[in-house]
Amino acid sequence: MFLIECPWCGPRDESEFDCGGEAHIERPADPAELSDEAWADYLFMRTNPKGRHRERWVHACGCRRWFNIERDTVSHRITAVYRMGRKPPGRR
Amino acid sequence: MTKYSIFSLLRHARHHHEKWPRAWRSPEPKGSYDVVIIGGGGHGLATAYYLAKEHGITNVAVVEKGHIGSGNVGRNTTIVRSNYLWDESAAIYEKSLKLWEGLSQELNFNLMFSQRGVLNLAHNQHDLRELARRVNANRLNGIDSEILSPEQIKAFCPILNTSPAARYPVLGASLQRRGGTARHDAVAWGFARAADALGVDIIENCEVTGIRRADDRAAGVETTKGFIKAQKIGAVAAGHSSVVAAMAGLRLPIESHPLQAMVSEPIKPVLHTVVMSTTVHVYISQSDRGELVMGAGIDGFTSYAQRSGLSTIEEMSAACIEMFPITSRLRMLRQWAGIVDVCPDASPIIGMTPIKGFYINCGWGTGGFKATPGSGWAFAHTIAEDRPHPLAEPFALERFSSGRLIDEHGAAAVAH
Ligand SMILES: Cc1cc2nc3c(=O)[nH]c(=O)nc-3n(C[C@H](O)[C@H](O)[C@H](O)COP(=O)(O)OP(=O)(O)OC[C@H]3O[C@@H](n4cnc5c(N)ncnc54)[C@H](O)[C@@H]3O)c2cc1C
Numbered sequence A: 001m002f003l004i005e006c007p008w009c010g011p012r013d014e015s016e017f018d019c020g021g022e023a024h025i026e027r028p029a030d031p032a033e034l035s036d037e038a039w040a041d042y043l044f045m046r047t048n049p050k051g052r053h054r055e056r057w058v059h060a061c062g063c064r065r066w067f068n069i070e071r072d073t074v075s076h077r078i079t080a081v082y083r084m085g086r087k088p089p090g091r092r
Numbered sequence B: 001m002t003k004y005s006i007f008s009l010l011r012h013a014r015h016h017h018e019k020w021p022r023a024w025r026s027p028e029p030k031g032s033y034d035v036v037i038i039g040g041g042g043h044g045l046a047t048a049y050y051l052a053k054e055h056g057i058t059n060v061a062v063v064e065k066g067h068i069g070s071g072n073v074g075r076n077t078t079i080v081r082s083n084y085l086w087d088e089s090a091a092i093y094e095k096s097l098k099l100w101e102g103l104s105q106e107l108n109f110n111l112m113f114s115q116r117g118v119l120n121l122a123h124n125q126h127d128l129r130e131l132a133r134r135v136n137a138n139r140l141n142g143i144d145s146e147i148l149s150p151e152q153i154k155a156f157c158p159i160l161n162t163s164p165a166a167r168y169p170v171l172g173a174s175l176q177r178r179g180g181t182a183r184h185d186a187v188a189w190g191f192a193r194a195a196d197a198l199g200v201d202i203i204e205n206c207e208v209t210g211i212r213r214a215d216d217r218a219a220g221v222e223t224t225k226g227f228i229k230a231q232k233i234g235a236v237a238a239g240h241s242s243v244v245a246a247m248a249g250l251r252l253p254i255e256s257h258p259l260q261a262m263v264s265e266p267i268k269p270v271l272h273t274v275v276m277s278t279t280v281h282v283y284i285s286q287s288d289r290g291e292l293v294m295g296a297g298i299d300g301f302t303s304y305a306q307r308s309g310l311s312t313i314e315e316m317s318a319a320c321i322e323m324f325p326i327t328s329r330l331r332m333l334r335q336w337a338g339i340v341d342v343c344p345d346a347s348p349i350i351g352m353t354p355i356k357g358f359y360i361n362c363g364w365g366t367g368g369f370k371a372t373p374g375s376g377w378a379f380a381h382t383i384a385e386d387r388p389h390p391l392a393e394p395f396a397l398e399r400f401s402s403g404r405l406i407d408e409h410g411a412a413a414v415a416h
């Protein structure tokens, strides 16, 4: 249980939000060209890191808008909140 | 190994039970083993035990980062059943249940395995049809399972609110009479003690920090107690499976979530069976000490923190009071969470990997306790023979690229 800073509504209780899973997984441009393994990797395989993680959240019981956060999966500390389509902060 | 019996109990009573020997040794790791098992949970220990007992491979180490029983094997709500939908799942969970039925004797350890029956409730027409489908599938697979009407449910479990006026009325249930509960930490200790007696080294407080490879083969594990060479490595790390797999350069279709449970203060016997509801969402039984033991759904985000939110407790309590109004004034004693390894099809992954000599057993998620002996049985065979046991074969990692998923979200009975 933690607070999430919605880019539109400000800090709200986590129970108002739904987590949409790992961020920055891009749909392959040409699915027909993919091997079964590459398709499985896109559909099912996840980084599931212990530590810093980037994920999508939606403010389900609020403004209902999606955004990305960077969160530590052990301490639950959120280090960045940024809009959909943006690159994570500090990524070269 | 001292045999536990009424006589050894009497003998030790003379010394006020102060002279019992250790249940298993505490060895330093040797330089090299035939098999190293990563993770001393129920599944890892069962694997080591069956490797020694069924396959004669005794030069085995179980490497555990904490102490035995500190993972999910000691954190679950101990429900054992085999009423899964698909043939592949029915086969492995039923094999497991058959092993449970003789396990206390075999391990010479009282697992308090109690076949008190498991009720799965239906609260709407969809639930009812799904249950009927599953009961029929179970019976075709030789698994005991029956449908109860609301009247029969009330007679079987009087404290359950079966009033048609309930917010989520009980329309029916499936009952597996051979299902029940077992004492979870006894399962870990029993397997640890029996494996140790067959020569397996159980190395506690030793974390695997890396996996060394030689070309396309696994060569050994880096640990906080130094490098350990291994012919074969079995990774059985439950909530940490992705972390361990990443050490070998492998990606898994798994996400780790907190799953929470709690127990109440002890009360007189009121519940002699296990009741599970997917719709109202709680699963509940009464321990021999009298505590009500109840489990929740997973938290919706990934976490390795072994703690969980207050809102989950609130939902679990609300569900409990909805189903059992007599619990409304019950006080709760303890609450905790474990980190479970959730797979997209709510089925486990057991088998080989692209790395020779590196085997994985994970993805049991919210429901692997019941499978502890069967999983160890099939995984030990897979490692020993270097090919999947027939029970494990359908659960290979390749199913995610072949598309042969085994969807058990209905039978898994925990929201994820
Ligand atoms: C609250 C809760 C309720 C549950 N209820 C039920 C139920 O009613 N019925 C049911 O069937 N299942 C239930 N489950 C699921 C069940 O507990 C698990 O599926 C099962 O215990 C997992 O297998 P395990 O016992 O081997 O896991 P664990 O006991 O978690 O074993 C994995 C071990 O690996 C160790 N490890 C991890 N990384 C490393 C490393 N790098 N080096 C060394 N060691 C490492 C960990 O410390 C841990 O001890 C529940 C789980 C929870 C959390």
Ligand SMILES: [Zn+2]
Pocket (backbone or CB within 6 Å): A006, A007, A008, A009, A010, A059, A062, A063, A064, A065
């Ligand atoms: Zn908002």
